[in-house]
């Protein structure tokens with residue numbers, strides 16, 4: 001880095017005592033042209049899993065160009081969510097008259113999203129994304145949760161680590177959270193769906209079932225990642241039925257322990273980047289009378305461990321344990 005960048009750009013831990021995450025301050029669009037800056041940001045992303053950009057240059061151009069530091073940008077599988085004029089961005093939004101609403105343990109929440117890996121209902125996992133708020137709820141809330149699956153793997157007892165090492169989870173796209181089989185609240189009741197997502201639900205049976213390994217080894221670090229997304233998980237491919245479901249539930253319950261999570265309280269001007277190959281995210285939702293709009297990029301990458309189950313049972317994928 002140039003000397004002015006060294007004094008201006010600051011890198012700090014995301015939160016005291018948290019084993020993952022970093023905060024970057026003072027970064028500008030002009031800095032992104034420097035190869036040394038780009039290389040440092042990439043390393044930070046892979047080392048820390050989550051990077052908050054605060055007090056940095058803001059704007060749609062910054063969000064797109066910053067995302068491009070980490071890879072090519074994909075267009076999301078749901079064109080309904082593309083931002084007009086910027087198809088590399090999607091809207092993740094809740095409006096009182098156009099938004100998903102669920103009653104979670106007796107409380108109505110707008111825009112609630114359970115713990116998940118983006119696009120795990122497809123064979124190709126995107127490598128990450130950057131979220132940027134456009135409108136935050138007037139009455140507070142609207143946080144985004146992040147959870148490190150390297151640390152989650154380390155929390156598993158040896159018995160489970162050995163058992164799941166070569167197993168796969170089957171996923172299927174289903175936007176109704178009442179159908180979630182694992183890690184759901186005690187009571188999840190569908191209240192209403194977003195009108196703008198009706199066309200997505202019409203297509204949901206067109207998504208084939210897919211497999212992803214429960215554990216994989218992170219390139220470059222050799223660390224094992226607990227690669228399990230509670231949302232969209234149907235069961236263990238090699239171990240169907242109640243015994244396999246009980247194992248998957250035990251693994252997921254350990255994975256999503258609240259002490260392993262960080263909940264980001266958004267400020268306008270913030271951007272958060274995460275590694276979708278090792279970090280789960282979620283949204284606790286907002287008061288259904290409020291509004292929240294955030295925009296996300298979809299950073300491409302060659303994950304290559306997912307497999308379509310369409311067309312009969314395929315050979316199981318091979319990967320390094």
Ligand SMILES: [Fe+2]
Pocket residue numbers: 116117118281
């Ligand atoms: Fe997501």
